[in-house]
Amino acid sequence: MSTGMSLCYSAMKQKLSHLSLGSSRRSVAISGLLLLLFYTFSFNYHTSQSLVASYLPFRLSWQLSSPSPGTDTPTNISHLVFGIVGTVNTWNRRRPYVESWWRPNVTRGYLFLDRAPSKELREWPPSSPPVRVNEDITRWGVLRRVRNRVPIRIFRTILEMFRQGDKDVRWYVMADDDTVLFVDNLVEVLSRYDHTKYYYIGSSSEFFMSNFLLSFEMAFGGAGYALSYPVVEMLATELDACIKRNPWLYSSDIMLHICLTDHGISLTQERGFHQVDFHGDISGFLSAHPQSPVLSLHHIDAIDPIFPSMNHSEAINQLMKPAQVDQSRLLQQTICYHRERKWSISVSWGYSAHIYENILSRSFLRRPMETFKPWMKRVKPPLYMFNTRILENNPCIVPHVFFLKSMENASCDEIVTTYTRASKSRLPSCALGGNHSANPISRVQVFSPRRRHIEAGRMECCDVLADNQNTTKVRLRPCMFGEVIA
Structure with missing residues (x-):
């Protein structure tokens, strides 16, 4: 269409060059040109603007419209x-x-x-x-x-x-x-x-x-x-x-x-807004947060402190420490596997880490453990707007739980968050997993990129780097194309 309009303008210029300087014919020509310009601007302003400017003997110093002040800038x-x-x-x-x-x-x-x-x-x-x-x-x-x-x-x-x-x-x-x-x-x-x-x-x-x-x-x-x-x-x-x-x-x-x-x-x-219509311990919910940026937490006084051995305000301030560093990754769940020991590891960044003594599917681990109680008593199911996992005394599906203790810079482009054990497990080792007990592990260290996690629609992946007598180390990374977390 731009080629056609260029030919149109060329023809118009050629015709105008043959016009006499008579006022009558010049007026008709100018009127025709103005009508053409009006039609062209009305039909395709952005295309015609550059074309018109190249053929007119003067510079266009006006615009047909302009955006409202500030509306084209990113929201901050x-x-x-x-x-x-x-x-x-x-x-x-x-x-x-x-x-x-x-x-x-x-x-x-x-x-x-x-x-x-x-x-x-x-x-x-x-x-x-x-x-x-x-x-x-x-x-x-x-x-x-x-x-x-x-x-x-x-x-x-x-x-x-x-x-x-x-x-x-x-x-x-x-x-x-x-x-x-x-x-x-x-x-x-x-x-x-x-x-x-x-x-x-x-x-x-x-x-x-x-x-x-x-x-x-x-x-x-x-x-x-x-x-x-x-x-x-x-x-x-x-x-x-x-x-x-x-x-x-x-x-x-x-x-x-x-x-x-x-x-x-x-x-x-937006799933990141949380009414928190629960009572008691909501760590199971926060450890399997929906795959969406966390936006709010309500009813702080109606639940237990979200970190053990802290009061409500201390626990909130503890969560705000990683939030000040990288809110985009906060509470986002990442799942990986220690194949040698047959462990499943689930990390809720900035909050908790879980070690399971068995290889469990991602779809299973994505369901929050029902550590919490419903908002109202004596109510029949369904209780919640999402699927949950009932607490059981099965060592193959009950995790060893670790909560955020500290965070520091591992390097100029990496952050390490350290999670320490909440309590020793009183259950025997999981026989299905080969009896590789996680009881000796007292802390989990998670290394994550300093850059913000902004990939929509997909969780991060992770690798188990090593584990010694009392520490398991995990590194978060982007998932590879076609990578299956299973």
Whole structure:
């Protein structure tokens, strides 16, 4: 098509060269040329721009259109605004969770409290997000029909956050004060989406009954969710009207879901948001994390500390150490085999390592061990939104468990994370595996590339380097073409 247009322009130039300088004929020729230029620009601007410039005796100094400022730049942390919902009564206890991921003078956002801070909280630390107090809506007429006003306060936090007037915002991220966020992964995941479109991004609960009672198509707010700027801009004018239409709703999450559904916006699922609707020990879940960047962990107070011999805040800070180095690899599971000893080794980077005294399939090891308890008691199956492994006293399928102890630079381009044994196994060796006991192993060292693990859709592979009397060493690497992990 460009050749045809070049011939067209050549013919036009030749014809114009034979025209007299008479004003009448010159006007007709110029008019015809302008019409041709208009048609060409309208049909294919990018192709015609260079052609037109080469044939005109003057330079084009204008453009037909230009992108909005900043919309063509990659999304970064400055484009996100965080809205954290808390209460005065819970803030002192939950403050360490928020401060573990909040970056002063880097992250933008606000902590919204239900009332003004008490005297002991008046001197607000710079390590915490700026504080705001939710608007007083006690005189709002519709509240007479509402039994619980807390969900409305939480829902309206979206509106109040928008009214702060932050500039150059692409995404608003909502979470609770007992939620830990992984900001680098959030930026990476949200950068995959077009922030100029209508996006409502979050995740369902892990617990089947929570979804059944509320909605399978709803983002659970404790896990956190992200709203693109156009969605929040729309909500700013429609949110209160949504509440007035549905005063009977008892959850801020279902309010948002129904309001957005009424406006044709559905949930986009991201598996890295975690409501953590569990009780007890969730190490089995974290050791077999979905193959997706971890974005959040909620209900920190409702579960056991995620590392043994630590309190809740110490355990979260321990997880944040590898998160500060490489969030893209954090909790990502890698599986390899020690063929000589017939061991299967599973690594959840930055958290745990498991040694099994038997060769087990990857599909089996990808299922989380059910170390945790369901969110509600006396509930019949199905309990969870994923398959699990029931705990058994079988030495061939029960792992030796090691938790992150330390991390350091192995070289200029490699990091070594060290995992130490949680406890000695009381089971005999696995006869099927040849009775090669892993009891003598007290630590596992994992060597990983310093570069970020960003290959989508495929986990990493690994090799067992060596093992001596008490240490097993593993090196992570990209999987080779056609490599089967079995």
